Amino acid sequence: MDTYLVGGAVRDELLGLAPGDRDWVVVGATPQRMLDAGFKPVGSDFPVFLHPRTGEEHALARTERKSGRGHRGFVVDADPAVTLEEDLQRRDFTINAIARDAQGDLVDPYGGVDDIDARVLRHVGPAFAEDPLRVLRAGRFMARFAPLGFTVAPETLLLMRQMVASGELDALVPERVWQELRKALAAPQPSAFLATMHACGALAAILPEVDALYGVPQRAEYHPEIDTGVHQQMVSDMAARLAPGDDLAGFAALTHDLGKALTPGDVLPKHIGHEHAGLKPLAALCERLKVPLEHRRLAEAVCREHLNVHRLAELRDATVLELLERCDALRRPERVARIALTCEADARGRLGSEDADYPQGPELRRVHAAALAVNARDLDGGGGLSGPQVGEAVRRARVAAIGQARTLRRSQESGGA
Numbered sequence: 001m002d003t004y005l006v007g008g009a010v011r012d013e014l015l016g017l018a019p020g021d022r023d024w025v026v027v028g029a030t031p032q033r034m035l036d037a038g039f040k041p042v043g044s045d046f047p048v049f050l051h052p053r054t055g056e057e058h059a060l061a062r063t064e065r066k067s068g069r070g071h072r073g074f075v076v077d078a079d080p081a082v083t084l085e086e087d088l089q090r091r092d093f094t095i096n097a098i099a100r101d102a103q104g105d106l107v108d109p110y111g112g113v114d115d116i117d118a119r120v121l122r123h124v125g126p127a128f129a130e131d132p133l134r135v136l137r138a139g140r141f142m143a144r145f146a147p148l149g150f151t152v153a154p155e156t157l158l159l160m161r162q163m164v165a166s167g168e169l170d171a172l173v174p175e176r177v178w179q180e181l182r183k184a185l186a187a188p189q190p191s192a193f194l195a196t197m198h199a200c201g202a203l204a205a206i207l208p209e210v211d212a213l214y215g216v217p218q219r220a221e222y223h224p225e226i227d228t229g230v231h232q233q234m235v236s237d238m239a240a241r242l243a244p245g246d247d248l249a250g251f252a253a254l255t256h257d258l259g260k261a262l263t264p265g266d267v268l269p270k271h272i273g274h275e276h277a278g279l280k281p282l283a284a285l286c287e288r289l290k291v292p293l294e295h296r297r298l299a300e301a302v303c304r305e306h307l308n309v310h311r312l313a314e315l316r317d318a319t320v321l322e323l324l325e326r327c328d329a330l331r332r333p334e335r336v337a338r339i340a341l342t343c344e345a346d347a348r349g350r351l352g353s354e355d356a357d358y359p360q361g362p363e364l365r366r367v368h369a370a371a372l373a374v375n376a377r378d379l380d381g382g383g384g385l386s387g388p389q390v391g392e393a394v395r396r397a398r399v400a401a402i403g404q405a406r407t408l409r410r411s412q413e414s415g416g417a
Contacts, residue, residue: 029060031060185251209284
């Protein structure tokens with residue numbers, strides 16, 4: 001039997017990227033032969049084994065035949081007679097259909113090396129259309145590789161449009177859609193995922209609440225980019241820039257302006273109350289994709305409060321405390337840094353504001369720290385406070401602490417001037 005390094009490990013090496021997990025294809029073997037060699041079986045969909053020493057995945061060369069709808073509707077054939085070229089032919093993109101043999105030589109039957117050099121994401125063959133998940137994978141790969149200059153091949157984008165029009169994406173289970181979305185939001189350029197999905201029509205199928213933002217105008221004095229969909233792409237990229245790999249912040253950034261798609265036409269380009277209007281479509285999106293609770297709660301806080309954070313300097317001390325309480329920031333203090341960061345991404349995700357200062361971020365963290373430092377045990381002073389009195393005393397002390405923190409900051413700024 002012959003063993004080949006395949007897929008992302010080969011691709012990333014050719015791109016000069018840090019290597020990730022290494023996957024192997026074994027040609028000419030049977031499951032029993034793998035077991036006899038000490039490999040441990042894993043998975044149930046097709047024969048995959050873990051190497052007895054390295055623990056790396058080794059899959060038997062296989063072909064697939066479409067047998068039903070969705071990304072799971074396949075019959076797998078892992079016969080020892082399956083060739084390496086046949087195995088590579090079932091893969092999604094040419095850049096992922098390259099192998100390296102034991103001598104270090106490349107096996108590239110579908111032109112993946114040329115496409116890497118040309119920075120093109122191109123499907124291997126017609127079988128691409130049999131798996132709707134590959135449409136989302138195209139967007140996710142673009143979110144990762146667009147900064148390197150990659151574009152989607154025109155024929156691949158056309159095929160993706162045809163797949164969307166066929167309704168095949170409706171067969172995708174929510175968990176797999178969320179998995180691809182989460183990876184895209186953690187990638188360096190999430191806007192490439194959104195743009196690719198919008199271009200082929202998939203965004204309307206998987207994220208209609210986000211797709212509805214495209215073409216919605218905003219006031220040019222605040223948003224020179226005007227189009228809300230373009231603004232959303234810029235905000236997502238800014239969140240990725242400020243918090244690389246953080247899909248929690250990425251999801252909050254993605255969903256912060258959903259309410260703008262609901263603004264009545266006679267009100268445009270103003271979006272009065274969009275922060276509260278956005279909570280309903282956000283809830284629908286989270287329910288449909290089974291979004292984890294922490295992602296949902298952070299997104300709700302940012303959607304509801306991002307305008308309040310932008311005008312933080314105008315709020316009274318007591319109003320600032322109420323904002324923190326609505327965000328559950330005193331019980332979940334780790335949430336504040338991401339709220340501040342996502343609001344900064346919103347402010348800087350606009351044409352001409354990409355490098356602007358956002359003093360509201362440090363200020364929100366400062367007043368939160370001041371409120372958090374108040375301890376009920378330090379307030380009684382032997383006075384015998386109990387029940388509601390304790391709560392009221394804590395609240396007054398937190399408002400005072402917020403005021404002191406703001407006064408100190410203003411004093412330091414004026415002294416520095």
